[in-house]
Structure formats: structure tokens, C-alpha cells
Amino acid sequence: MARKVVITGLGATTPIGGDVPTMWKNALKGVSGAHTLTDDWVEKYDLPVHFAAKVTTPASEVLSRVEAKRMDPSTQFAVVAAREAWKDSGIEEIDHDRLAVAFATGIGGVWTLLDAWDTLREKGPRRVLPMTVPMLMPNGPAAAVSLDLGARAGAHTPVSACASGTEALHIALELIRSGKADVVMAGGAEAAIHPLPMASFSAMQALSKRNDSPETASRPYDVNRDGFVMGEGAGALVLEAEEHALARGARIYGELAGTSVTADAYHITAPDPEGLGATRALKAALFDARALPEDVVHVNAHATSTPVGDRPEYTALKAALGDHVNNVCVSATKSQTGHLLGASGAVESVMTVLAVYHRLAPVTINLENQDPEIPLDVVTGTPRELPEGEVMALNNSFGFGGHNAVVAIRSTGPKVELPN
Amino acid sequence: MASNEEILAGLAEIVNEETGLAPEAVELDKSFTDDLDIDSISMMTIVVNAEEKFDVKIPDEEVKNLKTVGDAVSFIAGAQA
Numbered sequence: 061m062a063r064k065v066v067i068t069g070l071g072a073t074t075p076i077g078g079d080v081p082t083m084w085k086n087a088l089k090g091v092s093g094a095h096t097l098t099d100d101w102v103e104k105y106d107l108p109v110h111f112a113a114k115v116t117t118p119a120s121e122v123l124s125r126v127e128a129k130r131m132d133p134s135t136q137f138a139v140v141a142a143r144e145a146w147k148d149s150g151i152e153e154i155d156h157d158r159l160a161v162a163f164a165t166g167i168g169g170v171w172t173l174l175d176a177w178d179t180l181r182e183k184g185p186r187r188v189l190p191m192t193v194p195m196l197m198p199n200g201p202a203a204a205v206s207l208d209l210g211a212r213a214g215a216h217t218p219v220s221a222c223a224s225g226t227e228a229l230h231i232a233l234e235l236i237r238s239g240k241a242d243v244v245m246a247g248g249a250e251a252a253i254h255p256l257p258m259a260s261f262s263a264m265q266a267l268s269k270r271n272d273s274p275e276t277a278s279r280p281y282d283v284n285r286d287g288f289v290m291g292e293g294a295g296a297l298v299l300e301a302e303e304h305a306l307a308r309g310a311r312i313y314g315e316l317a318g319t320s321v322t323a324d325a326y327h328i329t330a331p332d333p334e335g336l337g338a339t340r341a342l343k344a345a346l347f348d349a350r351a352l353p354e355d356v357v358h359v360n361a362h363a364t365s366t367p368v369g370d371r372p373e374y375t376a377l378k379a380a381l382g383d384h385v386n387n388v389c390v391s392a393t394k395s396q397t398g399h400l401l402g403a404s405g406a407v408e409s410v411m412t413v414l415a416v417y418h419r420l421a422p423v424t425i426n427l428e429n430q431d432p433e434i435p436l437d438v439v440t441g442t443p444r445e446l447p448e449g450e451v452m453a454l455n456n457s458f459g460f461g462g463h464n465a466v467v468a469i470r471s472t473g474p475k476v477e478l479p480n
Numbered sequence: 481m482a483s484n485e486e487i488l489a490g491l492a493e494i495v496n497e498e499t500g501l502a503p504e505a506v507e508l509d510k511s512f513t514d515d516l517d518i519d520s521i522s523m524m525t526i527v528v529n530a531e532e533k534f535d536v537k538i539p540d541e542e543v544k545n546l547k548t549v550g551d552a553v554s555f556i557a558g559a560q561a
Binding site: 124125126129183186187188189190191194 | 537
């Protein structure tokens with residue numbers, strides 16, 4: 061019998077809130093984190109997209125100046141979210157040799173890399189700072205979180221584009237089930253609201269160009285969706301072997317019941333139009349959770365708001381859940397947060413856990429005319445109450461490269477009311 | 481040309497920026513490693529920033545000889561002369 065893994069701590073810094081309580085309150089209300097960028101580089105480089113979803117609380121307001129100086133912004137977000145999750149877990153004493161980290165990023169230290177490149181070109185190699193490499197390396201967030209917590213059972217960095225954050229939970233589950241760790245700090249972080257990624261995603265026509273109305277630009281499933289909105293931030297979850305959590309009397313949010321990762325092997329960026337890889341991922345996650353399609357009541361969809369991406373996910377959900385897809389309520393929270401790339405899976409997993417814990421699905425905003433080819437039951441307007449009994453929810457994440465990652469969260473107790 | 485006092489003050493500012501140590505703690509007789517607890521990567525960062533601030537070159541092989549803040553001030557003063 062595999063070890064059961066539960067969620068005991070949550071953390072986040074996002075465009076709709078600098079901590080989990082704020083983010084969740086906004087996610088239930090339905091707010092947009094997207095705004096016009098005021099950075100001088102937007103005009104300087106004549107970028108075609110003038111808006112993005114920045115974190116509401118800059119990391120510099122949470123970390124000390126000296127701490128922040130040694131971290132790329134992506135790592136700063138990771139440390140902010142991980143500290144919140146750790147505090148939330150209430151863990152005080154732990155065997156640090158049994159504590160691991162699985163912290164993802166999609167792009168890594170792009171700010172550090174390109175700032176250093178500017179320095180090299182403008183001032184020469186003598187001016188390139190010695191911290192450049194540890195700050196730009198993609199394992200920077202995982203390494204910094206490991207240092208911060210004293211986690212010595214390994215620090216892992218899944219890199220699978222926009223599936224990275226969800227893949228981190230997959231790795232964490234395996235680490236605990238296989239007995240290599242008792243507790244894992246899992247999550248994802250991204251800080252890519254930089255002119256180069258903005259220009260690159262624009263070049264591939266992936267970003268919404270709704271410059272005159274950033275707040276309504278991220279509109280998953282809407283017939284007038286025209287691309288995703290770049291977001292940033294981090295999400296973090298403390299995953300713990302159930303016996304470890306019970307022994308210390310921890311508050312348990314839910315069970316990380318199953319995970320899966322598959323690859324399309326179809327195209328470097330386009331999703332398989334039949335959603336075959338995503339279908340296999342969904343079925344595998346359910347199997348891993350020893351669950352049936354009928355157990356699923358809610359899905360936090362990947363749904364980025366691109367014309368080509370949203371539809372295959374529906375195809376996959378229909379293939380994996382069968383007719384039961386009509387009984388499942390779906391939230392597309394990127395309509396609020398924008399797309400946090402490698403952090404999105406972690407932030408959306410935090411929301412999925414809270415949806416199960418409080419039996420409330422967050423809202424999807426900006427859905428005015430639903431694409432008739434995606435007839436999902438989308439939660440709009442007000443949050444949807446989930447059934448009182450045992451429930452399961454899924455979080456999907458898909459990434460360039462054909463990566464598909466799915467996690468299944470199962471309730472471990474009755475509905476817990478929201479704090480006032 | 482900066483005076484030794486000006487170099488010390490500038491260096492203290494760089495050390496504060498890098499480590500958070502109070503500028504007053506950066507005194508001539510203090511050892512970078514033993515007293516100020518500055519690791520090698522911070523030391524190299526301080527060197528890079530000092531080169532820029534004082535417009536001097538501090539060769540890599542020279543850095544290991546800069547044991548105290550006073551050593552660094554003397555070297556920078558000499559390099560500027």
C-alpha cells in the first residue's frame with residue numbers, strides 16, 4: 061500500500077494577491093490582475109503588448125534588501141511563497157534529512173542573465189558580478205528554498221515550460237511514496253515580465269494584444285480570446301506523508317491522491333489537436349489516485365485563453381471523463397491571474413486544494429460568449445459550491461514541448477467554512 | 481583622487497550594499513573574512529563594485545592579499561596614484 065500524501069501548508073504570491081488568503085478571496089470574487097505596464101522598456105522597445113499581470117506585492121517588500129540582492133526575481137518569489145507555506149504548515153521540528161524540495165520554473169533567471177549580458181557589453185567582463193551564475197541557474201529557486209528551510213533530502217527542479225509547477229507536485233508525490241522524504245516543499249516560480257520574453261511570446265502570436273483593455277484580455281473559452289496574458293509569481297505547497305502529518309496533529313487541507321506526466325511527441329509548441337497526450341495524463345492521474353471519472357467534481361483547467369489551446373483540453377476532458385464531463389464544474393483562473401508559466405501549475409494547485417477544502421470553485425472572469433465548441437460547465441459570476449461529501453478535483457497544466465501534467469486532489473474531511 | 485577617508489567611506493557603502501553590515505562596522509583593522517564574515521563570492525562582488533566606483537583595477541591575484549579593510553584602502557589609494 062503506497063504511502064498517502066497530504067497537503068498541510070499553502071503559500072502564494074500572485075497578481076491577485078501577495079499571500080494565499082488575499083489570493084483566494086480575490087479568486088472567489090473574480091478580479092483581474094492584468095494592468096497596463098508602466099515600465100520604460102515597453103515604449104523603448106516598442107513592444108506590441110503593453111500589459112501584463114504583475115504580483116500585487118513586490119518581493120522587495122517581503123525580503124530584506126541583502127537577501128533580495130542575491131536572488132533572481134524568480135527565486136525571490138519562490139522564497140516568499142515557500143516561507144508562507146512553511147509557516148502555514150505549522151511544522152516546528154523536523155528531521156531535515158527527510159525534508160526535500162521540488163521547485164519548478166519555466167524560464168529561470170532571465171532577468172539576471174540579460175542584465176549580466178548588458179553589463180558585459182557595456183562595461184566588459186570585469187564588471188560581471190560573481191553571483192551571476194547562481195542567480196540565473198534554473199535550479200536557483202529550488203536551491204534557495206532548500207537553503208532557507210535546511211532541506212537536505214534533495215532539491216529538484218522540474219523544467220517543463222508551463223507544466224513545470226504541476227510536475228513539481230508529481231515529483232514530490234514520488235519522493236514521499238518511495239520513502240525518500242517525509243515532507244516536500246513543492247512549487248513553482250516565474251518572473252518573466254521582461255522585454256525579451258514579452259517580445260518572444262508576441263512573436264509567436266501567443267499573447268493577447270488587447271492593449272486598450274488589459275483587465276478583459278485573459279478570456280479563456282470566450283469566442284473572442286486572442287492569447288494569454290503574461291503573469292508572474294509563485295505558488296508553494298507543503299506535502300507530507302499522512303502518518304507524519306497525523307503524528308504532529310497537523311491541519312490537513314486534502315490529499316494529493318494522484319499525479320501524472322505525459323508527453324505529446326506531436327509538435328514543439330502546438331498541442332495535439334486530439335488532446336491525446338492530455339487524455340493519457342488525465343486517465344493516468346485518475347488511475348494513480350485509484351479514482352473513477354465519476355469521483356471528479358471540479359477541474360482547474362489549464363485554459364490559457366489562446367485560440368488553439370483551450371479546445372484540445374476540452375477534447376481531452378471529454379475523452380477521459382466521458383459523459384461525466386457534463387457534471388464537472390470548471391474554473392479557468394488564468395482569466396484572473398494571467399499565465400504564470402512555470403508557476404501556474406503550483407498556484408492553480410493551491411487554488412484546487414482550497415476548492416476541495418472549502419468545497420468552493422473559484423470564478424472565471426471575462427467569459428461573455430462561450431466558444432460553442434467548448435461546452436464545459438464553466439464557473440462564472442459567483443463561486444460554485446461543491447458537493448458536501450468526499451470530492452476530488454483535478455488541476456491540468458500543459459507546456460510547450462508537449463508536456464502534460466495532471467494532479468488529483470481528494471478531500472480528507474468535511475467542508476471547512478471560509479474564515480470571515 | 482580620493483582621500484583614504486573617502487575610500488574607506490566608499491568601501492563601507494559597497495560592503496553595506498552587499499552584506500547589510502552597518503557602514504560604521506567597516507573599519508580599517510577589520511578582516512573581511514574573520515571579522516566581517518564576508519565569503520569569497522561576496523568579496524569578489526565587493527571587488528567588482530570597488531573597481532567601478534574608484535576606477536581602478538584590482539587584479540585577481542591581488543585580492544587574496546586584501547585581508548583587512550585597511551589593505552583594500554591602501555591598495556585602492558596606490559592604484560589611483
